[in-house]
Amino acid sequence: MNENKIAEIRNLVKNYGVKGFQSRVLKGIDLTIFRNDFIAVMGPSGSGKTTLLNILSTLDKPTQGTVILDGQDITRISNRELSKLRRDKIGFIFQDYNLLDTMTLQDNIVLPLSLNGVSPGVCIQKAREMAELFGLGEHLGKYPYQLSGGQKQRGAACRALITDPEIIFADEPTGALDSKAGRELMECFRKVNESGRATILMVTHDPFCASYARDVCLLRDGLITCRLSRGGDRKEFYDRIMDMQASMGGDFS
């Protein structure tokens, strides 16, 4: 595997239902993710975005095809190894934040590191660094219920990034945020990506968010039908995404 390749997906197929009454959600996806990529996956409802994300993030198993992550075919490894992979190589950001309400923000951020047995000194130092990076330095001692949606999601991003994972999977990260908080989050994503700290694969239905990515893959009927690359200006990229959406039609919400 090329050193810069983080993930390689070949002929990925996923069926749901029982034999004879199956529906094919993914119909043979091929995708290669390189280090420092920031890919947004868009598509209409039912196009298979979340299914793809769940398989890539090892939460679901494909019916057919291979997913090579960190040099291992995740379709063939044991649950224990999958847990280890999730813990050490993957970071998750969920739509509904999924911060643990029993802990402070700092404890939430540190959790993956602490469970990995990293020394408390390193945990504390890294949590502060991440929090400063995401503008949360003042809020480390607060509980999730004391934070706004945007702060919670940035906290979740800190938690995802603190173990220096190979790749971050984000499932509709701005889905529950207002536009200002969404924009702030995307700025943070851009910043960590451009500084070389994170490779991100994000599923979103929002073209504005997608415009922060370097590449946008459009998923339709279980296949990647189009891939756009940003190049230079974000606004121009946003217009191109909108045009492509309009040409494809369908419900992207």
Added chain:
Amino acid sequence: MTVWKLAWLNFKNGFKNYLSLVISMAFTVLVFMNFQNLIYSEVFQVLGEHNREYIEVLVQVVSFVLACFMFFFTGYATSVFLTRRKKEIGTYVFMGLSNQKIGKLYSIETLFTGLTALGLGIGTGILTAGLFQMILVTLAGLTVEVHFFVSAKPVLVTTVIYLVIYLFFVLKGYANIARSSVLSMISAARQNEYVRQNRLILLVKAVFGCGILGMGYSLAVRRGGPEILGHAFEAVVLVTLGVYLLFGGLIPLCFQTLAENKRFLYQKERILWVNRVIFRMKKNYRTYAIVSVLILCSVTALAMGFAMRERYENIIQFEQVYTFQLLSSRDDLADQAERIIREYTDIQYQGEAPILTLDTSDIVTGDFYNHYAVLPYSAVRKLAGSVSLEWNIPEPGDDEIIRVSRLYLLSLLTDRSGRQVTIGGKVYRQTGETSEPYLGYLQEQVSFYMVSDREYERLRPLGQELYTFNYKISDPAAFQAVKERLGELVGDRDGEYTARVAIDPEKNDLDWVRVLYPFCIFMFLVFLMSSGSMMFMKVYNDAFEERERCRVMGRMGVEESVLGRAIAWELGMAYGLAFLVMAVSSWFSVRALANMMYADLTGVNVVSVLVVFVILLFCYGLSVAVYKRNSR
């Protein structure tokens, strides 16, 4: 679908959730019914009318305690389930059901649970009635033939009492739901705010808690006179309040302080369980406190049972030390009495000693007896040697006195040191007390004081000297015949006075005390089982709340073994702290009991705490397994 059908479906589908409640309630019903059944059973008839009356009173007292406990436990269990059900049935609001309808649904569902527990309790109660009586009789050490016997009346009494209590709480739950706002019902599931509590409030609670608990402990072990009954009551109230404040103040304060020390907190799964303990403590501290106090009661009840049994055996031994005692103004009865006894049986041992009886106006002790007497030191020592009783008493000085007392079942007088006794105007310092039965049954009737031989001689003119002749016969079958013959010596003739005490070796008028021991064991089991099930119910509900958090951590790659260890620690803290507080408190409560019962109960304390440990360990293991399963 009718409300009845919906309630039935809910009950059927959620039966697993109710299981711990049903089993605990059924066990309480079973024990209550079996105790009631004892009143009508023939098992205690053979002990005679005197014992039967006492036992009936005891059964009624135990039944009253059980009924109070049933009331409290039902209230607790239904409120736990109401909170849980409120979250679920709140969604019926969106189906257009009114609060009253939802309340009715809850009431019917809870009624099904109650009736199931009642049916199960009565059914198993009837089936185990014979076994229950057999266990009771065996534990009491009685030789009674047990026949299977169940009367309709105890079943009816139990059903009525249980239903009245249960219906009260069902109606309370109905009123609670009917009066709830829609918002409070549907938002009951997302009240995870205020995880951490205000430090100042916790500090105040902690200080008060420690102070109150300390006061309670010190009152419990304080020695004194009759006022210790009041002290004991105050100690119960203070310890209960103190334990409550300990779980509501000091313990969360300690955990919050630990959680703020990040170098301590960020040690693998410690970050999970310490935070969870803080979170749970806010919601569960009342339960932990109740469980601690309940187990404390159960340990004290068990210690009481053991102490009563030991006491009973000692009292019997005390009374039976002599079969016959003659009390006479003559000092030459020994040969005559021995000759009479030997006509019928051999003598195991015998001894004699003079006593100086005093008029109540010549002695001031602080106790209130009708008869007082003084004993000479060397005569008592000789008597002890003749009947092989323990003797390690040094001769008192001229201004010293030693109390020779009886054994008490329970005494409110726990401080006997440094007391003063005035005889004939002279003040003596009481330097010791013995309850060795040197003078057997007479010791129960007369308040004896032992003085030095010189003092005895000096006091002699003050009272009337009498002589005691004490005999233990070898053959109990000869008792009646010897008694009649010795009766010939009894009388008040020519200024000479002779009285006789005869203790039947087969008398059983204290048998009712033996029944206390198994009663206490049953109370111990009821309290302990209920405490275990209260913790279990709480854990069972908590596990469902934890499901979402575990799912998140699973997605983050946190291994099940790590989650398992965090769960084990969290529950270990809950059970462990309740156990620890109970174990410490039990030392004081059992010590207080030991003071009143003149017994060394340290061994009983240790054994009962170990029994509690084993049972709680079992509940803990079960809770961890259930928690892991339910939180997945």
